[in-house]
Amino acid sequence: MQNYLRKNPQVHSIRVAAADLNGQPRGKRIPARFANKVVSEGTRFPLSVMNLDIWGEDIDDSPLVFETGDRDGILRPTERGFVPMPWLSSPSALLPIWMYRDDGRPFEGDPRHALAAVLNRYKALGLRPVAAVELEFFLIDDSGKSLQVPVSPRSHKRRKAAEIMSIRALDAFDTFFGDLYDACEEMDIPADTAISEAGLGQFEINLMHQNDALRAADDAWLFKMLLKGMARRHGFAASFMAKPYEDYSGSGLHMHFSVLNEQGENVFDDGGARGTDTLRHAVAGCLSAMHDSALIFAPHGNSYDRLVPGNHAPTGICWAYENRTAALRIPSGNPSARRIEHRVAGGDVNPYLMMAAVLGAALNGIEDGKEPPEPITGNAYDMDLPQIPTDWGEAIDVFAKSKIMPRIFDPGLIRNFVLTKRQELHYMAELSPTEQVDIYLDTV
Numbered sequence: 001m002q003n004y005l006r007k008n009p010q011v012h013s014i015r016v017a018a019a020d021l022n023g024q025p026r027g028k029r030i031p032a033r034f035a036n037k038v039v040s041e042g043t044r045f046p047l048s049v050m051n052l053d054i055w056g057e058d059i060d061d062s063p064l065v066f067e068t069g070d071r072d073g074i075l076r077p078t079e080r081g082f083v084p085m086p087w088l089s090s091p092s093a094l095l096p097i098w099m100y101r102d103d104g105r106p107f108e109g110d111p112r113h114a115l116a117a118v119l120n121r122y123k124a125l126g127l128r129p130v131a132a133v134e135l136e137f138f139l140i141d142d143s144g145k146s147l148q149v150p151v152s153p154r155s156h157k158r159r160k161a162a163e164i165m166s167i168r169a170l171d172a173f174d175t176f177f178g179d180l181y182d183a184c185e186e187m188d189i190p191a192d193t194a195i196s197e198a199g200l201g202q203f204e205i206n207l208m209h210q211n212d213a214l215r216a217a218d219d220a221w222l223f224k225m226l227l228k229g230m231a232r233r234h235g236f237a238a239s240f241m242a243k244p245y246e247d248y249s250g251s252g253l254h255m256h257f258s259v260l261n262e263q264g265e266n267v268f269d270d271g272g273a274r275g276t277d278t279l280r281h282a283v284a285g286c287l288s289a290m291h292d293s294a295l296i297f298a299p300h301g302n303s304y305d306r307l308v309p310g311n312h313a314p315t316g317i318c319w320a321y322e323n324r325t326a327a328l329r330i331p332s333g334n335p336s337a338r339r340i341e342h343r344v345a346g347g348d349v350n351p352y353l354m355m356a357a358v359l360g361a362a363l364n365g366i367e368d369g370k371e372p373p374e375p376i377t378g379n380a381y382d383m384d385l386p387q388i389p390t391d392w393g394e395a396i397d398v399f400a401k402s403k404i405m406p407r408i409f410d411p412g413l414i415r416n417f418v419l420t421k422r423q424e425l426h427y428m429a430e431l432s433p434t435e436q437v438d439i440y441l442d443t444v
Helices: 002-007 030-042 047-051 113-124 165-170 174-187 213-233 279-288 350-367 391-402 413-428 431-443
Strands: 013-019 025-029 043-046 071-079 093-099 127-141 190-198 202-207 238-239 253-260 318-322 328-330 340-342
Touching: 002 030, 013 071, 013 113, 025 030, 025 202, 025 391, 030 093, 030 431, 047 413, 093 113, 093 202, 093 213, 113 127, 113 213, 113 350, 127 213, 127 350, 165 174, 165 190, 174 213, 174 318, 174 340, 202 213, 213 238, 213 350, 253 350, 279 318, 279 328, 279 340, 279 350, 391 413
Parallel strands: 013 093, 318 328
Antiparallel strands: 013 025, 043 071, 071 093, 127 202, 127 238, 127 253, 190 202, 253 340, 328 340
16 A cells, blocks of 8 residues: 555545445545555544534434543554545545454444445355446536536536436536546546436446445445545536435436355356346345335435335335336346346445445345245336335334344444434424535535
8 A cells, every 4th residue: 555655656645534324434634644654553533433423413322422432443444545536636545444443343333344244244155245336326506596407518508308318418518427437447446337317417327346345335435425526626516315306316326236156156147037046035135124224225314205106216125027116126138147136225325334234135035045025027116015114214213123134234333323313313304405405415
């Protein structure tokens, strides 16, 4: 890691940052000449910083604050190492970090450690998930009293319509997307296909699959940071807010995953379209945990505005082959790439918690040999199915009382997340819809 700064003498400052429970980067700015100490010894800040609300405030009654003296943890660099920050005007580098207790144990309230713990369960069974994500987002002009599509730098017009898979919509912001892809190359984020989506000024970018799910989550977290920063450099906002416009579809973060054995074989592949028993067990695990883990997939008040029947977001708990109305979709194609697409999460999620919830639930099903119900055919919105919670308060209560979540997440993280969300629920109720949008637009 020291080599990075030697090879890049133009970098005069670094940021060290970890993802808190809301996926917000928390950390410090440090002159580059003092970076070696951080690399070799780590840095310190309070354990409670990993458990702040969406405003960046301490959680009332959190045992991490006054009850324990607001004690420090130690944060060490992740294996990612330094990455450039091309959205800033001065040459800078980001060093992703994650938190440990002083005795060397991973801090149970760190979402990256939550995903690592799930992956260690796979490793103990000789398995390794392969994961990729599709991230939907909006480009927004938020300079006026109401949100609207930015003026195209190319045509100098404002296109006030949704255009699904429109080349014209992509070309309207060609300079922005060109700079964004160049920045992804600099940061080693494997950005693949871009399309325009069904919302107003909405787009989607796919990240290539990784056989290291922790790296895939890093890619998603870094991409969200990059996209928002690059958009501001171009004079508008980019947001992963689940539902900025009432009359248009919201943004999702779809996750595709398969599982490899020690021989590198896809354990979901049976050579045909149906998939193996292991695939069905994983599906069953995901379905069983979906109701209780809704708070992970829809963590904010605005998240639930997206979960509306007929608006391209799943609401019924079901699975299907090649059917985008289902919560879990088994895509068609080459059997060697047989996988599960989990379609519930909004764009506003913490990628580490989302991937931990999905992969942890799938592993529960595999370990238990659980069988799913029959896959559906047709329109899931028209069927009488078990439903994903559509109320934030209900989702918080369900998550807190779940018997399934402790198989996936440490009880300390569950407690911290519930306290966080209950505090946000309380204070969001005091704000107008406009004030709520202002908060979510830039943060999530």
